[in-house]
Amino acid sequence: MTETTFDGGFTNAPIEAATAFRAALDALSRPGTISTLTGATPPAPLSQAAGVLALTLFDATTPVHLAGAHDTPALRDWLVFHTGAPLVSAENASFAIGTWDALHPVTRFSPGTPDYPDRAATLIIEMPALTPQGARLRGPGIKDTARLSLPDTATFQTNHARFPLGFDTFLTSGNKLAGLPRSTQVEAG
Amino acid sequence: MSDYNFAYLDEQTKRMIRRAILKGVAVPGYQVPFASREMPMPYGWGTGGVQVTAACLMPSDRLKVIDQGADDTTNAVSIRRFFQRTADVAVTSHTHEATLIQTRHRIPEAPLREGQILVYQVPIPEPLRFLEPRETETRRMHALEDYGLMHVKLYEDIARNGTIATSYAYPVMVAGRYVMDPSPIPKFDNPKLSGSPALQLFGAGREQRIYAVPPYTGVVSLDFEDHPFEASKAPHACDLCGDDGSYLDEVITDDRGGRMFVCSDTDHCDCRQKAGHRGRLAMPETVQ
Numbered sequence: 448m449t450e451t452t453f454d455g456g457f458t459n460a461p462i463e464a465a466t467a468f469r470a471a472l473d474a475l476s477r478p479g480t481i482s483t484l485t486g487a488t489p490p491a492p493l494s495q496a497a498g499v500l501a502l503t504l505f506d507a508t509t510p511v512h513l514a515g516a517h518d519t520p521a522l523r524d525w526l527v528f529h530t531g532a533p534l535v536s537a538e539n540a541s542f543a544i545g546t547w548d549a550l551h552p553v554t555r556f557s558p559g560t561p562d563y564p565d566r567a568a569t570l571i572i573e574m575p576a577l578t579p580q581g582a583r584l585r586g587p588g589i590k591d592t593a594r595l596s597l598p599d600t601a602t603f604q605t606n607h608a609r610f611p612l613g614f615d616t617f618l619t620s621g622n623k624l625a626g627l628p629r630s631t632q633v634e635a636g
Numbered sequence: 637m638s639d640y641n642f643a644y645l646d647e648q649t650k651r652m653i654r655r656a657i658l659k660g661v662a663v664p665g666y667q668v669p670f671a672s673r674e675m676p677m678p679y680g681w682g683t684g685g686v687q688v689t690a691a692c693l694m695p696s697d698r699l700k701v702i703d704q705g706a707d708d709t710t711n712a713v714s715i716r717r718f719f720q721r722t723a724d725v726a727v728t729s730h731t732h733e734a735t736l737i738q739t740r741h742r743i744p745e746a747p748l749r750e751g752q753i754l755v756y757q758v759p760i761p762e763p764l765r766f767l768e769p770r771e772t773e774t775r776r777m778h779a780l781e782d783y784g785l786m787h788v789k790l791y792e793d794i795a796r797n798g799t800i801a802t803s804y805a806y807p808v809m810v811a812g813r814y815v816m817d818p819s820p821i822p823k824f825d826n827p828k829l830s831g832s833p834a835l836q837l838f839g840a841g842r843e844q845r846i847y848a849v850p851p852y853t854g855v856v857s858l859d860f861e862d863h864p865f866e867a868s869k870a871p872h873a874c875d876l877c878g879d880d881g882s883y884l885d886e887v888i889t890d891d892r893g894g895r896m897f898v899c900s901d902t903d904h905c906d907c908r909q910k911a912g913h914r915g916r917l918a919m920p921e922t923v924q
Contacts, residue, residue, distance in 0.1 A: 461642035461650075465694045468654045472692070473751075476661045476835045476850045504658075506651050561779035565659040565668040587664045587811050588850035590833075611813060615662040628662035630811065630850075 452524040455488035457502055463487075467503040474617065475626030478584050479593025481577055482624045490521040496619035497544055497571050504569075505530035505542060512540035515549025517573070544571045547598035558612040567629070568614045572598065577620040586631040594636060595625055603633040643690040644722040649673055653691035653846070657837060660848035665810030666778070667761050667845040675841065677718075681711055682740055683841030685757035686718070689738045692753055692837070693719065698726045700734035705742040705883070705900035712740070729903050741804075743825040745882050745904040748834035750851065756819040758840035761847065763807045763817040783815045786858060794863055803868065809856045810849055823857065824869045824883045830855035872897040877908035878915040 457463040463486040470482035489498030505511060511532040513522060526532055537543060537555040550556075550570055559567035574596070581596040582603075595618070597603060606613040606629055613629030627633075641647065649671075656670040675683040693699070699719055703711040707729040715738060716727050728734050731746040738755045748754060760766075764774045767785045777783070786807055793801045806823040810816045818829055819838060829836065829849060836849040849855060859865035873880035875896040882904055884897040896917055899905035909918065 460647055462695060464647060464650070465642065465692075468650075469692065469694050472654075472657065472661070472835070475658055476848075477750075504651060504655055506648060508652070509655070562775045563669075564663050564666055565656070567659070567662075569658070587853040588661075590852045611663050611666060615658070628850075630662060630664060 451490050451521065452528050455490070455498070455525065456529045457486055460502075463499075464503045467499045470624060471500060471503065471617065471626070474624050475588075475615070475628055477588045477593075478586070478625070478627050478631045479579060479589060479595050480625065481579060483622050484619075484624050485622055490519075490525050492516055492519070492573070493522055493525075493544070494573055494619045495622040496624040497573060497617075499622075500571060500617060500619065500624065501526060501532075501542075501544070502529055505532040507531040507533070509541045510535040510539050512537045512543040512545075514543055514545025517545045517549065540568055542569050542571060544573070546573050553602060553606070553614065556614050558606075558609055558614060561612070564611040567612065570614050570616045572616060572618050574598065574618050574620040577618055577623045577625055581636045583634040583636055584627070584631050585634070588628070589631070595627065597627070597633065600633050600635045603627065603631075607632055640722045642695075642723055643693045643719065644676075645673065645687065645690045649687075650691045653687055656846045657688065657691065657848065660837070660846050661835075661850050663814070664849055664853050665814030665816040665847060667840075667847045669844055670846050672841045672844040677714070679842040680759065682715055682738070682757035684839030684843075684846070685738050685740070685755050685841075686715060686839075687841060688755045688837050688839035688846060689715075689719065689736065690723075692736060692755070693723050693725060695723070695725065697735045698728050698733055700728050700731065700737045700903075701739075702737065702742060702744070702901075702903075703740045704885070705744070705904075706902045708902060730907075731903055741820045741822075742883070742900060743821060743828045745899070745901045746907075748832055750833040752834040754832075754834050754836045756821075756836065756838045758817070758819040758838045758843070758845070760805075761817055761838065761840040761843050761845040763805075763815050778814060781813065783809075783858075786815055787860075790858060790860070794860070800859065800863060800865075806865075807858050809858060811853050811855075815858070816847065816849075816855075818855075822869070822883055823865075824867045826855075826857045826865070827867050870897055873915060874899045874905060874908075875915040875917040877905045877913045877918070879904070879908055879913065 484499040556568035
């Protein structure tokens, strides 16, 4: 373990977590909205927004999957030290972090069950950039339509077609965060 | 400030509630189970709403708490003071100034706006519970979208009473999928559930459920083509502010049949009176 394992967490957890949660809630309840998350400095390659989201939502009861290049010893140590989350395979994860390519195939992640659709996984997709352009979004939380730079449209259409089952998504880039719940209909821009 | 953690609950509990809220938002109208905590108030006083509010509050929030529309009744006052003590947040009675509103059984008359959160206190979150007592069965009915029983109940209302007699906690369908109990708000408020710019969160403490209606989400009150849903209220105007479009409380004023009708939303009524509106029994304007 290096010194950075212990650094980069919240300095005032109750306040910083509350502020971060509201930004995440805003992003997920109004898809297409891009929020800013600050307060944590996780080791590379984890983005600041994904790091803050992890500190806000992860704990010993949330199995986490690190996909592809995000599965580094430094990041494992940092997440385990700061959140206590068990690191698991994709099939058993409540949360998964990685780039879109690394998270594929997304059918590995739990879509919940018909009786308990809340038991679905939440994907945190690390993006090179995040802009309010691209795919057209409709559905709960969106007044008419919204736009968001998604890495793919067909996969999210398939995911929405399973509603109320399906995974939910946060997209992160630097300190920016957007949300895409399974309830959102996605059309190619 | 107090010795309590910010907004009373410990961080572990808030994380658990926050995850439940996010899943509730992702599946509008679905009741997410959560590990409800003992709160320093009895069940029935809004322990579910208080836990949702505690998980959502930020120091920069301005909180409004209403009980049947009123800012000044015991339940509203005690919950407002609770968060003033444990979270040191600013409070207000004006709907348009508030960023987070916890409500017991009313939606404010003033239109809500984007960015506001409305937290409902819910006693029985399961709309099918009085028709089917078994949780395993109601859960399966929601999974199969099997809501025939609810329509039979509404039909029996019509067969017995000529109209749908349900006047509060009137069942709704959210985003075309889940039938939801909107908490015991009068059915007068049901149209305001639909397409609201505000995020609506529902917390049931004793029953351990959280559910949500995101902004701009379609919410339809269940009805029949030949017996359409009707948002009803007492056919009077407010005796203090004269508004004939707001939801009214009936107040008994003596033991000889005297009564008056007043707005249930005290902030709405105060604002109208300050703007010079006068009802039948209002005090005449005093000369300062």
